[in-house]
Amino acid sequence: MTYVVNEICIKCKHTDCVEVCPVDCFYEGDNMLVINPDECIDCGVCEPECPVDAILPDTEPEAEKWLELNRKYSTGPWPNITRKKDAPPDADAFKDEEGKFEKYFSPEPGSGT
Secondary structure: OOEEEOHHHOOOOOOHHHHHOOOOOEEEEOOOEEEOOOOOOOOOOOHHHOOOOOEEEOOOHHHHHHHHHHHHHHOOOOOEOOOOOOOOOOHHHHOOOOOHHHHHOOOOEOOOO
8 A cells, every 4th residue: 555645735835744654655746745655664653744635555545546646756857855845835726726737737846955
């Protein structure tokens, strides 16, 4: 089992999860985070830290489609992030929006830390 980040993170990008991860398996895109499923040790400490519930165990049916996206961007262009950052100033405005992947997903890397 591993954990994945889903589209709820898009445009919210809270990094509370990064702060508690014991193996630094988070990677930062322009407007979301992903988890490297091969580095994740399945400890689950990140899941309750996400204020918008964007982290799921891969055993959840809706997590399946996010597993490959997490793998793709965590093993390629996106830098590892190891420290908490401020969320975007407009994060709360996007928290409950539906269809964020189609509207806002960006394959561009984040700044990393």
